[in-house]
Amino acid sequence: MAKVWVLDTETTGFDSKTCGVVEVGGVLLDTETLDVVKTYESLVFPDMPIPPQASAVHHLRDSHVEDAPMLELAIEPILTEPHDYIVAHNAKFDKPFLPMLEVPWICTLKLAKLTWAEAPAYSNQVLRYWLNVPDPVAATYPHRALYDAEVTAHIFLKLLATSRSDNPLERMAEVCNAPILLKKVDFGAHKGKAWSELPPKYLRWVVDNGTFDEDRMFTARYWLERK
Amino acid sequence: MAKVWVLDTETTGFDSKTCGVVEVGGVLLDTETLDVVKTYESLVFPDMPIPPQASAVHHLRDSHVEDAPMLELAIEPILTEPHDYIVAHNAKFDKPFLPMLEVPWICTLKLAKLTWAEAPAYSNQVLRYWLNVPDPVAATYPHRALYDAEVTAHIFLKLLATSRSDNPLERMAEVCNAPILLKKVDFGAHKGKAWSELPPKYLRWVVDNGTFDEDRMFTARYWLERK
Numbered sequence: 001m002a003k004v005w006v007l008d009t010e011t012t013g014f015d016s017k018t019c020g021v022v023e024v025g026g027v028l029l030d031t032e033t034l035d036v037v038k039t040y041e042s043l044v045f046p047d048m049p050i051p052p053q054a055s056a057v058h059h060l061r062d063s064h065v066e067d068a069p070m071l072e073l074a075i076e077p078i079l080t081e082p083h084d085y086i087v088a089h090n091a092k093f094d095k096p097f098l099p100m101l102e103v104p105w106i107c108t109l110k111l112a113k114l115t116w117a118e119a120p121a122y123s124n125q126v127l128r129y130w131l132n133v134p135d136p137v138a139a140t141y142p143h144r145a146l147y148d149a150e151v152t153a154h155i156f157l158k159l160l161a162t163s164r165s166d167n168p169l170e171r172m173a174e175v176c177n178a179p180i181l182l183k184k185v186d187f188g189a190h191k192g193k194a195w196s197e198l199p200p201k202y203l204r205w206v207v208d209n210g211t212f213d214e215d216r217m218f219t220a221r222y223w224l225e226r227k
Numbered sequence: 228m229a230k231v232w233v234l235d236t237e238t239t240g241f242d243s244k245t246c247g248v249v250e251v252g253g254v255l256l257d258t259e260t261l262d263v264v265k266t267y268e269s270l271v272f273p274d275m276p277i278p279p280q281a282s283a284v285h286h287l288r289d290s291h292v293e294d295a296p297m298l299e300l301a302i303e304p305i306l307t308e309p310h311d312y313i314v315a316h317n318a319k320f321d322k323p324f325l326p327m328l329e330v331p332w333i334c335t336l337k338l339a340k341l342t343w344a345e346a347p348a349y350s351n352q353v354l355r356y357w358l359n360v361p362d363p364v365a366a367t368y369p370h371r372a373l374y375d376a377e378v379t380a381h382i383f384l385k386l387l388a389t390s391r392s393d394n395p396l397e398r399m400a401e402v403c404n405a406p407i408l409l410k411k412v413d414f415g416a417h418k419g420k421a422w423s424e425l426p427p428k429y430l431r432w433v434v435d436n437g438t439f440d441e442d443r444m445f446t447a448r449y450w451l452e453r454k
Binding site for chain 1: 279284353
């Protein structure tokens with residue numbers, strides 16, 4: 001039996017080196033019974049002002065977090081609850097903000113891209129409506145930590161149900177730990193096309209550009225080598 | 228004395244030719260007293276399914292709008308209330324969805340770009356926190372029509388307060404009816420730079436690209452002619 005914390009983090013910005021956490025939320029799942037064991041949410045004092053661009057996403061302002069605990073304290077109830085994996089939607093965003101979590105991470109964004117090539121998009125909220133998962137119980141709204149973690153938990157359970165592995169969690173973590181071969185281009189002039197159809201010149205431009213994430217780089221290299 | 232309807236529209240997608248309205252909301256302002264005369268909000272039956280990408284924004288689903296009035300009926304209370312101008316944040320999005328509104332439109336997005344060069348970004352919600360306007364009264368959440376219209380109304384009042392024209396509304400509508408000279412680049416490799424500093428080759432690329440909006444095209448042409 002394994003327990004996974006499905007987590008979501010709200011922050012003051014994108015870069016964990018210069019930004020802080022303003023909220024963590026999580027759903028502890030028992031992956032054998034598929035039950036929610038518990039949920040947890042805490043505001044976090046980020047020790048820096050929340051810029052308007054971040055408030056515009058989660059609608060948390062300085063006044064909301066001025067009396068909240070620091071991250072080290074706020075994360076305690078997550079850390080001390082025995083768990084085998086962390087699950088997050090776009091784990092490469094959350095993981096650097098939560099370096100104290102030392103178990104393997106599973107990324108529902110990566111797995112969704114691999115599993116559902118026909119999805120119209122892969123954000124937490126688009127997958128929520130596309131998969132028609134149950135509404136969150138949290139009495140907040142999207143882009144708050146527990147609300148989003150609940151959506152991710154439902155997406156994770158759908159992904160788990162599609163796995164044919166004997167050790168699905170181990171396999172998921174393994175897949176998420178390496179770049180994946182993307183199917184459809186999700187940016188720029190070729191948006192919506194299959195990566196396999198892109199002209200070598202464009203694939204070369206992606207490889208040389210230096211600003212694309214590891215999955216796009218890996219996919220561009222993969223097809224470039226086969227042209 | 229002038230009355231303006233500050234409106235917001237939620238839809239099934241971006242293109243008014245192929246998409247429908249799912250909600251309209253508005254705040255009727257008296258621009259002399261600066262009072263809210265009334266507010267209005269109605270769900271709208273779009274006569275087509277709401278795709279997951281649209282639900283992911285406003286969180287309205289088919290079941291929410293199945294019994295709602297058609298747009299022609301839902302818009303009646305707005306149409307029949309005497310008004311001199313329509314105000315919207317990014318009016319070029321809302322206007323084609325509401326062709327029955329025949330008074331001049333004022334776009335708070337265009338005016339914000341002209342007025343506040345130092346703003347970190349220009350979305351309705353970023354300006355809300357950056358300008359520190361009062362919270363909406365509507366008991367919903369961002370990206371619902373009345374909630375967003377309330378934010379836009381506050382942004383509009385801030386813009387109105389900065390006007391030095393004798394006929395500020397007429398002047399605002401006039402400015403919004405033409406392309407504007409943008410200050411900072413808000414996309415791509417040169418994001419954040421002044422348009423005036425861009426190399427001619429890049430300005431030429433913007434002009435020839437064909438996918439940029441009229442303000443970016445106008446600004447690129449303007450600086451290209453001066454290089």
